[in-house]
Amino acid sequence: MKNVLFCILFLILTIGCSSERPANDADDLIRAVFRDDVAALRALLEKGVDVNTKCYHHGATALWAASVGSHLDIIKVLLESGADVNTKNTDGATALYVAAQNGHLENVKLLLESGADVNVKRKTDSTTALWIAAHNGQLNIVKLLLERKADMNAKASKDGKDYTPLSIAKEMGHTQTIKLLKEYGAKD
DSSP: OOHHHHHHHHHHHHHHHHSSSSHHHHHHHHHHHHHTTTHHHHHHHHHOOOOOOTTTTTTTHHHHHHHHOHHHHHHHHHHHTTTOOTTTOTTTTHHHHHHHHHTTTHHHHHHTTTTTTTTTTOOOOOOOOHHHHHHHTTTHHHHHHHTEEEEEEEOOEEEEOOOOOOHHHHHTTOHHHHHHHHTTTTOO
């Protein structure tokens, strides 16, 4: 299922990036990311392409796109090249958010080590990396984010109702995540 979602995202980003404007540097960077082509990525960056350039349509950067998949080597190159770890796409999601959402623990670790803010809220629904990890039952990511002092009681909206990470974990039936959040003192 993740591969299908990844392919859909790839098509949206690569087609969506250039559908309303002429191709830009973000298109080339994102194509290199999805091909997992470190050499092409390095060549673009050495040519002077801005590592933080955004896709016009979705506001995604190459770091954001790499964090959706398990492109750890690409993420390392982008961070070494000065990628802004806290840049948001048009929905307000950061690279940390999408890495947590998709269960990429190593990506999450690297992004946190590089200064990712654990408490950034998406503007569309106020969800955080911890909230989405709890929603998806990503136990190891939830633990790591809690260790990094993520706000365990931050509320976000889903279907017109406010949920904390604990209450959404309950709603989704993730018993191990519920137990862990309670151990850290989370509230509904």
